[in-house]
Amino acid sequence: MTPTPHDLPADLDVFLAAAGWAGATVEPLQGDASFRRYFRVRKPGDKTAMLMDAPPPNEDPGPFLRAARWLDANGMRAPHILADDAARGLVLLEDFGTARMRDYLDQWPDDETAIYTAAVDALVRLHDLPPGPFLNYSMSEYQREARLFTDWYCTARDLYVDAGGFSAAWEAVLGDLLPRQRPGVTVLRDYHAENIMLLGALEKQGLLDFQDALVGHPAYDMVSLLQDARRDVPPELEARMIDHYVRAAGVDKDTFLADYARLGAQRNAKIVGIFVRLWRRDGKPRYLELIPRVWALLERDLAHPALAPVAAWFDANVPTALRESLGGRFEA
Structure with a gap:
């Protein structure tokens, strides 16, 4: 399923372009028990990343970003942060794949x-x-x-x-x-x-x-x-x-x-x-x-x-x- 424009975060194209992912396709993934949404972002050639949409006021990606960077800096395998716009609740992450x-x-x-x-x-x-x-x-x-x-x-x-x-x-x-x-x-x-x-x-x-x-x-x-x-x-x-x-x-x-x-x-x-x-x-x-x-x-x-x-x-x-x-x- 490809999300329709109103399903996507506002100004997502601008965010992805600034992150070096202009023209990528965006595929919705199953959410969790929160207001966050997740998407797989795919460039030509099958390079992928994960997009977290944590929209304010219900969500705040700040704690996730702080914890991810601390874990990463201390040798634990949190996903690398590729780009973020915390004020808009958007975070582009390393894709860990599908082997849950x-x-x-x-x-x-x-x-x-x-x-x-x-x-x-x-x-x-x-x-x-x-x-x-x-x-x-x-x-x-x-x-x-x-x-x-x-x-x-x-x-x-x-x-x-x-x-x-x-x-x-x-x-x-x-x-x-x-x-x-x-x-x-x-x-x-x-x-x-x-x-x-x-x-x-x-x-x-x-x-x-x-x-x-x-x-x-x-x-x-x-x-x-x-x-x-x-x-x-x-x-x-x-x-x-x-x-x-x-x-x-x-x-x-x-x-x-x-x-x-x-x-x-x-x-x-x-x-x-x-x-x-x-x-x-x-x-x-x-x-x-x-x-x-x-x-x-x-x-x-x-x-x-x-x-x-x-x-x-x-x-x-x-x-x-x-x-x-x-x-x-x-x-x-």
């Missing part, structure tokens, strides 16, 4: 261990770096994200819950973790099989969707990778990858597992809320079908003793029938 980790594994599942090992090794390299120039993953940010569960999921279910108790439970659970994320590592926050590109060799991980990077705990991106909302990761593979990370990073396993469960529960509660918000606010009901997978992971995390205060809140506030049906189905 998720799609590769759908076709060659026997390579799962090797592919996930390489993805964990990329995190080890990232965590060996000094933390990037990003804000800290603070308690207030953890709480803001966790409240997406009560603000959106519980509201959609007409559940009248103890919001103050919810915040207090997370304060108790995460307060013990905060000292262990100082000085911290760069946390990409959405590191999973649909945001990792395979660049010709298993050990080369092309990174995408890192504009929300913060400085936080090393377990967070391990949760993103191994408790994937969009893909089933076998529990035995998850356990092997955690063991691999613990050995490579030289951290205490029991402490890491407790923090992994803490951040897993926080992230999965947040994602349930986000998926409901995408349906109710943004008109994207397709994310509702992913809730049962995320809810099952949430329940597993809540079973860890480190989550006792939050688990008690769920016991008191979320009906058993909903929990047994993994969040239940919505009529979208």
